[in-house]
Amino acid sequence: MKKIHRAQTAIILTGIVCGLLVFTAIFVGCASSTPAQPATPAAPTARPVATTAAPASPPAAVATASTPAPVYTYSEGNVVAYTAASLKGVSPKLAEGFGKMYPGHKVVFNLDGTQALKTQVQNGAYADVFISASNSYTAELTKGGYFVDGNVKPLTSNYVIVILPAKNPGHIQSLADLAKPGIKIAMEDKTVPAGTATIACLASLAKSTYSKDWNTSVFSNVITYEMSEPGVATKVSLGEVDAGFVYESTYTAAPKDTYLAITIPKKDNYLQTYTIGVMKQSTSRGAATDFENFMLSAQGQQILKDYGFRPISSS
């Protein structure tokens, strides 16, 4: 009898200890989540307590808003960049270029649809830099006071293009063909910036060249609304759809012969503007500013240009 009792006690005590450990781990984990771990940005789930993280990590005290000249050590030169998914193709090159310009610095990209990144940040996710592909989401974040000095800088821009699988299973030769019955189209959801841009393009094309019926037919051919721009590109490259609406940069960045493309005339196209901003919550603001400078520098802009992005001045 006594033995059973002791075993029970042991089990319950172990349980309590484990429970407490787990809870402590969770709270400590939340409180001390610093951008230093490259693993954190990969997690899509928002950490609601992360906003309180700043005072917990010592380097934060060094680089505050009241210090105009960034004082920081290179050991804290890790930048977590929440980045619009359409920069996925160019992101390794950007990371490389940043490391070259600022040796010792490192950038980790969290690539997702701007709408998803925005939601994550609003729910407490940690980011040093935010690269947005949408003016309206940027405005929302600016209003919420998320950026240093409450402002962002224009970074680059991108046009919408139609891509087809290399084998062109839908035998699409022109934009008119997109309305043919039986054609399968992938586009982004309207909450995704590229989706908003696509809808604007189609409306403009319907008005200037085609018809309302054409517009309706194109939309009735859509078989999936993806939650990010690369999601559409993947469906096209897999050959699962006949056509997809993506940014020019995605077409340019892809290996040759991955896609065929049909361009949308400039007058009907929608030039998406990207912005970059340093987050107020950043605990390595120095490095974050360096990253912003790199992105706006001739080198950064050249890399973007190589991947089909259009410099801001051309717009």
Place this chain on the structure above:
Amino acid sequence: MNPAQVSSEKIKRIIIRTGAAILVASVTIYLALPVAALFFRTTPDLFFTTLSTSEVISALFLSLSTSAVSLGVVIVVGTPFAYVHSRNEYPGKTIIDTLIDLPLVLPPAVAGLALLVLWGRAGLLGQYLSLSGISIAFTTLAVIMAQIFVASPFYLRQAKSLFEQLDPAYEQTARTLGASPLRTFALITLPLTANGLISGAVMTFGRALGEFGATIMFAGNLPGVTQTMPLAVYVGLEGNLATGLTISILLVIISFAIMIAVRLLARGGAFHV
């Protein structure tokens, strides 16, 4: 026993009781509080307004109908399969057992990709189907296939173990009294396992209703066609949060009802596992 011993026993018991209470409370709070938070984020007004939007209604209808079809297929095919499987020994039985359970631990995203590279237009089998004009990926059928893939193990496992545990003597008696195998199955085997089978079916329905990862990869996201409730929650989070909250609450209510149903069945059924 001397008094000192008694009081130390008493203290021990109090410590254990308190510890147990803390443990129970913390686990419950950890699991229940997030669900409760969903209800705090919305208002009844907002809930009912968004409930009547076409987006929510079509997602609700699509989810319920596809899950019902999935469940029907699982029961019709799964019940005889589980019976045959559990009553016979054959080579490779363990391997089949493992394969059946695999979707339980497989990440749904992997399941979705697997389905896509098999049935997709450029997939292993899909390329031949598409030649004859049949397309599966990105259709409502794909939603159902994804649900069956991830949810069927819940029913199959339950049915298998029920049939294994059922004493064959009942069936043998019926057979010796002249009942046909089909009659025996319908009048002896099924009634004796019904409670357990139904609770397995309810779990399968619940899992199918909550399917997300495989669906979004294999069936895409098209309102009214492939956008089930979990997908609408995902889209809602990044677009209209009210929609996401409303559908989430609907799913919480349905899940809760499902769990209560399973509970009641488990209490009523002697053969429940």
